Amino acid sequence: MTTEPVPDRPEARPSEARLLEMRSIAEREGRVHAAGIRPPGAPFPKASPETGYYGMPLLKQPQWKWQVPLYFFVGGAAGASAVIGEMARWVARDRQLARHARLVAAAGAMLSSGLLIGDLGRPERFLAMLRVFKKQSPMSVGAWVLAAFGTCSGAAAFSDLVSDYFDAAPVRLIGNVAGPLSAALGLPLHNYTGVLIGATAVPVWNRNIATLPLHFGISGVNSAVSTLELLGNEHAALNWMGMGAAAVETWEGVHLERRSEAALEPVKHGASGWLTRIGGVLSGPAPLALRVVAAATGARKMRRAAAVSSLAGSIVTRYAWMYAGRVSARNWRLPLEIGEGRPR
């Protein structure tokens, strides 16, 4: 509800001049109009082209619970981890990093499925997600990608662990097929969630559709790199990827700050705005600086600090965007303004 201050109307203030004015109006028109009543809280919301229907929101707020933003974080990290794992395996020949990455991908896929099923209104019907495939629905695409990714990353991790005890050709074959497949599926998995919330009626989300998938994906890369570092991997490539991700995140933050649109209000002002900013600093400039120092001095502590900061930033960012979506859906003005000034 909007509350504006009661306008001060000098003509209604009791004064000698007002009494004389009344007398002249009465002489001229035969009657005097009262100033009217202004009850406390007036003016009340009303139905008008400017205020919509009593300033009531047109859109419904997202009804997703805490599991969904957490899934955005976990799924993003799992998808990116699968790609990093295969790169480590086939390009860098770093077996420990490859194994850790496969395990992170598989564990992330399992946790993701659990989180998504937990958010459903009817969790026992989760298999209905695989009834149809609809390319026009990012959630349908995502459900299929996650299902396939879970299978492949699970098989890859299984092959990796089993080959320690039973290094047979079929086991290696499973890993060699499922591993690259999980990386191929990790590419859409790590950032489709940006398309998912971008292709909605919520203004702050759809106004950012051009960068949200990139933003969410890079945030996933940032957290995958950081998780692998915290597991004890110190390959320099991880630091470089972390640096690149933090640089893109910094750019995204600057890009957001520089744009001024009414639809961006929820990521700039109020609690949701500050949460977005905190997430941005934790995943952008802060780890970028720490990683540059780490690369220059070889300080391991700096890399670990950067990793912790990135992970925290990545989580905060997903919750911030969900929060901003709720705030944005409460805006009754924007949906009525779509296309204003556009030739029809």
Next chain:
Amino acid sequence: MSVTAFLTDSTLCIGCKACEVACKEWNGVGEDGYNWSGYSYDNTGSVGHSTWRHVKFVEGEPQPGLGGNAGEQLSWEFSSDVCKHCEEAGCLEACPTGSIVRTEFGGVYVQPDVCNGCGYCVVTCPFGVVQRNESDGRAFKCTFCYDRQKVGLTPACAKACPTESIKFGEINELRLAAQERVEELRGRGMDDARFYDPLDTSVQGTHAFFIVRGDPRTYNLPPNPEVPTIYLKTGWRSSALGAALLLGGSLLAFLAAPGGGNGKGHRSSRR
């Protein structure tokens, strides 16, 4: 089977809420509390999971005058809102389970035996109609009385409407009837009567259109609703760019980085 539609004429509505009651009784829709919004005689505020027909009470701003708010200085319009059953429906496109379907009558129908309550339709409806019932878990909205239409009956709300403010019929006939009605009203001096059917938008028209007075925004009817699928192309382009960055960036990083990393904990492979 003919393609059908609702024409809701606010110039005939008397705000009796028979449509709301008929809808609730026929469809067994749960109660939504005995609340007053404080905005005229509205007590539900909007359509939602437990309100499939919603009568809006559009009060013009009271003009302070002699003796308070004199009757002739207050305009009062009523309009029964409902799911628009868009030609290009955001909820239908987004539904990942295929629970939301287009019926043979052109309506948009949520199959309650399929819906798993993922909540994606809620954020993809440009009219804020469909909503998840948190106690039931599934999403609900107007069914266009699919069960009644199946056996040739008029939807409950239209049948119960005492003034024929809610008309039901074949879509093209109703569109013509709406144009004629607006002409007639204008001819009688009601210059602000207009027909709301967002045909030239990405929603591409609806199966529930309205005759309103003045600016449709007063009734929370967006002049240019957008079906969110229009954002898909841009979104997937950004996604592809992100994927290329990850693939190229990680390849470059692993090719260029010194194999041994920068300390212990790294064991390089023999392969």
